[in-house]
Amino acid sequence: MLISSYFFYGYADWRMLPLLIVATLIFYYLGKGIVKAKTEKQAYWLTFLGVALGVGALLYFKYFNFFIESFASLFALCGLQANLHTFNVIMPLGISFFTFRLLSYVIDIYRGKSEPTDDVVTFATYIAFFPCILSGPIDRPVFIKQLKATRSFDYNTAVDGCRQILWGLFKKVVVADNCATYVDQVWTSFDSQSGSTLVLAAIFYLFQIYADFSGYSDMAIGVGKLLGLKIADNFKFPLFSLNIADYWRRWHITLTQWLTDYVFMPLNIRFRNLGNAGMILSIVITFVLIGLWHGANWTFAVFGVYHGLLYIPLILSGAFFKKAKMKTNRLGLPVLMDFGKMMLTMFLVTIGLIVFRAESIGQALTYICGICDISLFSVPWLINRIYYIPQMLFISIMMITEWVQRKEEFALDLKAVRYKWLRYCIYAALLVMIIWVGGQAETYIYFQF
Amino acid sequence: MKRFLIDIFLFLVMALGIASVGDFMVSRGLRKTTVRKFAVWNDIYNRHNLDNDLVLIGASSCWAHYSPRILDSILHISTYNLGIDGHPWYPCQPLRYNTYVRFTKSPKYVIVNIDMGTLEEKTDPYEREQFFPYFWLDDSLVSEIRECKEISFMDHYCPLWRYIGYRNLIETGVASFLGKSSFEDDGVYKGHRGNTSQWDRASLKTMDSITIPHESVVVDSLLHFIAQRKSENQQVVLIKTPIYYELQQRFTNRDEMCQLYDSIARAADVELVDYWSHPIVYDSSYFCNSTHLNKLGAETISVQLANDLLKMGVGAIK
Numbered sequence: 001m002l003i004s005s006y007f008f009y010g011y012a013d014w015r016m017l018p019l020l021i022v023a024t025l026i027f028y029y030l031g032k033g034i035v036k037a038k039t040e041k042q043a044y045w046l047t048f049l050g051v052a053l054g055v056g057a058l059l060y061f062k063y064f065n066f067f068i069e070s071f072a073s074l075f076a077l078c079g080l081q082a083n084l085h086t087f088n089v090i091m092p093l094g095i096s097f098f099t100f101r102l103l104s105y106v107i108d109i110y111r112g113k114s115e116p117t118d119d120v121v122t123f124a125t126y127i128a129f130f131p132c133i134l135s136g137p138i139d140r141p142v143f144i145k146q147l148k149a150t151r152s153f154d155y156n157t158a159v160d161g162c163r164q165i166l167w168g169l170f171k172k173v174v175v176a177d178n179c180a181t182y183v184d185q186v187w188t189s190f191d192s193q194s195g196s197t198l199v200l201a202a203i204f205y206l207f208q209i210y211a212d213f214s215g216y217s218d219m220a221i222g223v224g225k226l227l228g229l230k231i232a233d234n235f236k237f238p239l240f241s242l243n244i245a246d247y248w249r250r251w252h253i254t255l256t257q258w259l260t261d262y263v264f265m266p267l268n269i270r271f272r273n274l275g276n277a278g279m280i281l282s283i284v285i286t287f288v289l290i291g292l293w294h295g296a297n298w299t300f301a302v303f304g305v306y307h308g309l310l311y312i313p314l315i316l317s318g319a320f321f322k323k324a325k326m327k328t329n330r331l332g333l334p335v336l337m338d339f340g341k342m343m344l345t346m347f348l349v350t351i352g353l354i355v356f357r358a359e360s361i362g363q364a365l366t367y368i369c370g371i372c373d374i375s376l377f378s379v380p381w382l383i384n385r386i387y388y389i390p391q392m393l394f395i396s397i398m399m400i401t402e403w404v405q406r407k408e409e410f411a412l413d414l415k416a417v418r419y420k421w422l423r424y425c426i427y428a429a430l431l432v433m434i435i436w437v438g439g440q441a442e443t444y445i446y447f448q449f
Numbered sequence: 450m451k452r453f454l455i456d457i458f459l460f461l462v463m464a465l466g467i468a469s470v471g472d473f474m475v476s477r478g479l480r481k482t483t484v485r486k487f488a489v490w491n492d493i494y495n496r497h498n499l500d501n502d503l504v505l506i507g508a509s510s511c512w513a514h515y516s517p518r519i520l521d522s523i524l525h526i527s528t529y530n531l532g533i534d535g536h537p538w539y540p541c542q543p544l545r546y547n548t549y550v551r552f553t554k555s556p557k558y559v560i561v562n563i564d565m566g567t568l569e570e571k572t573d574p575y576e577r578e579q580f581f582p583y584f585w586l587d588d589s590l591v592s593e594i595r596e597c598k599e600i601s602f603m604d605h606y607c608p609l610w611r612y613i614g615y616r617n618l619i620e621t622g623v624a625s626f627l628g629k630s631s632f633e634d635d636g637v638y639k640g641h642r643g644n645t646s647q648w649d650r651a652s653l654k655t656m657d658s659i660t661i662p663h664e665s666v667v668v669d670s671l672l673h674f675i676a677q678r679k680s681e682n683q684q685v686v687l688i689k690t691p692i693y694y695e696l697q698q699r700f701t702n703r704d705e706m707c708q709l710y711d712s713i714a715r716a717a718d719v720e721l722v723d724y725w726s727h728p729i730v731y732d733s734s735y736f737c738n739s740t741h742l743n744k745l746g747a748e749t750i751s752v753q754l755a756n757d758l759l760k761m762g763v764g765a766i767k
C-alpha cells in the first residue's frame with residue numbers, strides 16, 4: 001500500500017515526493033522521541049518542534065508570497081516603498097492534508113491520546129495513504145491501528161465500498177463537472193451578467209463544490225472499504241443543515257473536528273473567563289484558520305470571519321449548544337419551520353461561497369452588488385436551454401436520493417433494497433448518466449488546497 | 450470473495466451491455482445525420498452520392514469554397530467535395546480520398562485545393578470524433594488514424610468509451626437513432642455548405658505576420674499522391690484557393706511559397722490554377738473571414754473554377 005501511495009503521489013507531482021518522505025521520517029522519529037523524553041519539558045519541546053516544522057512548512061509553501069505581498073501592500077498604504085521579493089514556490093500537492101495528519105500524530109502522542117508506532121512503513125502509509133493524501137479525509141492517528149491490524153475480506157463492506165465509489169463518481173462527473181461549465185462561464189464575465197444569472201451561478205456553485213468534494217470523499221472512503229479500512233466520514237448530508245453550527249458538523253467533518261480539537265478547545269479553555277465573548281472569539285479565530293487553510297488569499301480569511309460571525313446569534317440564543325434535529329411530516333418532508341431554516345442556512349452558505357470562489361474581496365463585493373439589481377427579476381442566461389433541463393434533473397436526483405437516505409451512512413447504501421434486479425437497475429441508471437454527461441474532466445476543487 | 454467477484458463480473462457484464470447498446474444507438478444515429486463533421490463520411494459509408502467523375506480534396510477552404518451543385522450544372526458531370534475541416538494534407542486528406550475510393554469507382558478528375566496550412570506537418574486530435582461512428586465498421590480507418598488522433602486501446606475496443614466527454618454527440622446520435630431530426634442539420638450537399646456568416650475582420654487582428662509552413666515530407670507525400678493518380682490515368686489539378694488580400698500581404702514567404710507551388714506543379718506535371726490574385730480576393734463582401742469565402746464568394750469562385758476546368762478539357766463536353 002505504501003508503494004502504491006507513493007506511486008500515486010509521485011504520478012501527480014514527483015517533485016515533492018522527497019519532501020513527503022523526509023517529513024514522514026522526521027515526524028516518525030519525533031513521535032518516538034516524545035515518548036522516550038526523560039522530562040515533560042523535553043517532550044514539550046519536541047512536540048513544539050514538530051508543530052513548528054509542520055506549521056512552518058505550511059506557511060512557507062502556502063502562504064509565504066501571500067504574506068510578502070500583504071506586507072508590501074501595507075507599506076504602500078503607509079506611503080513606504082517596500083523592496084520585498086516573492087519566490088516562485090511550488091506548493092506540494094495535498095500539503096494541507098498530510099501536514100495536519102503529521103501534526104495530529106505528534107500532538108496526540110504528547111497528550112497521551114495515542115502511542116507512537118514502531119513500524120515506519122505503517123506510519124508512512126498512514127501519512128501518504130493514496131485515497132486520502134490529495135483531498136482528505138484527514139484521518140487521525142487511530143487509523144494506524146487499522147493499518148496494522150490483520151484484515152479479512154468482508155463481502156458486505158466491499159460491496160458497500162463499490163456502491164460508494166459509484167455514488168461519488170456520479171456526484172463528481174454528473175453533477176459537479178456539469179455545474180462547473182456554467183459556473184466558470186458566468187464567473188469569467190460576471191460583471192456583465194444579470195442578477196438572476198449571478199444567483200443561479202452561485203446556487204450551481206454550491207452544488208458543484210458539494211458534489212465535487214463529497215464525491216471525492218465518497219470515492220476515497222469506498223476505496224478504503226475495498227481495502228478493508230474504515231476511513232473517517234467527511235460529509236453527513238450538509239445541504240440539509242438547520243443552522244450554521246449544524247452545517248459545520250456535517251461539512252468537511254474531519255477538518256472541522258481537527259481544528260475543534262487542536263485550536264478551538266484550547267482557545268475556549270483559555271478564554272473561558274470571558275463567557276460568551278470568549279467562545280465567540282475562539283470560534284472566529286478557528287474559522288479564520290479554517291478559511292485560511294483553504295489558501296493564501298484574503299477572501300478565505302473573510303470567508304472564515306463571515307462563518308465565525310454567523311455563530312453569534314446561535315451562541316447568544318443558546319441554539320449552538322443544542323443538537324439540531326429535523327422534524328418531518330407524514331410524507332417524510334421537512335415541516336415548514338425546518339424547511340425555512342434549511343433554506344436560510346443554504347442562503348447564508350451560498351453567500352459565503354461567493355466570497356470563497358472570488359479571486360479578491362473586490363470581486364466578491366462586485367458579484368454580490370450585481371445580484372442586488374433589478375435584473376435579479378429577469379430570466380437568467382443559460383448557455384443552452386436543452387443542456388440545463390437534464391442538469392436540473394441530475395441535481396434533483398442527487399438531492400432526493402440524499403434526502404431519502406439521509407439516515408444511512410451514504411446515499412447509495414442499498415442494504416434496504418431487497419431485490420437484486422432493482423439494485424442493478426439503479427446501478428445501470430447511474431452508469432448511463434455517467435457515460436451520457438461524463439468526461440468534462442474538471443479537476444477536483446480541493447486538489448488546490 | 451467468490452461472491453464478490455461474481456457480483457463484480459455481473460456488474461461489468463451489465464456495464465458492457467449498456468455500453469454496447471449505447472454505442473450501437475449513438476453510432477448508428479450519427480451515421481444518419483447530416484451534421485457537417487459526419488456528412489461526407491456518412492455519404493462514403495452509406496454509399497450515398499458516390500460514383501462521381503470529379504472529386505475535390507482539401508481542408509476547410511475546400512469544403513467551404515466549391516459547390517458541387519454548381520460544378521455539376523456547368524461541367525455536366527458528377528462532382529463531390531471531400532474537403533475535411535482543419536486538417537492539412539497529411540495524413541487525413543489522402544485518407545479521406547483513399548477511403549472514398551474503397552467504396553466507389555476512382556474519379557476521372559482529382560482537384561487538390563491548396564491553402565495556407567496544406568503543406569504543414571501537423572498531427573493533433575482536432576475533431577477526432579468525426580471518425581467515431583465508423584470504428585466498428587472499418588478497422589483500417591482506425592489503424593490509419595490511431596496515432597494522429599490519439600486513439601487509445603479503450604477508444605478502439607471498449608464500446609461507447611470514445612464518446613465519453615462528447616455529450617452533444619451522444620444526444621444527437623440517440624435523437625437521430627430514435628427518428629428525431631438532428632439538432633444541427635448543417636445542410637451539407639455532396640460535402641459542401643456555403644457559409645452564411647458576415648465578414649469578420651477579427652482573424653486579421655491576431656495575424657500581424659505569417660510564415661506559411663511547409664515540410665518536405667508533406668510535399669513528398671503530395672507528389673506521391675499525384676503520381677499515383679496519374680498512374681491510374683486520373684487528371685489532377687492544383688488550386689491555390691482564394692485568400693483575402695490583406696492576409697496575403699502579411700505572408701512573409703509569399704514569393705517563396707508561390708515558387709514552391711509552381712515547382713510542385715511542374716514536378717508533377719499538373720495544372721496549377723491560381724486564385725490568389727483573382728479579383729474576388731480584394732472584396733471582403735465575398736468573405737466571412739480572411740481565409741474562407743462566404744456563400745456568395747463560394748458560388749462565384751465555383752462558377753470560375755467550373756469555367757477554368759472546362760478550358761482544361763474537364764467535363765462532359767470535350
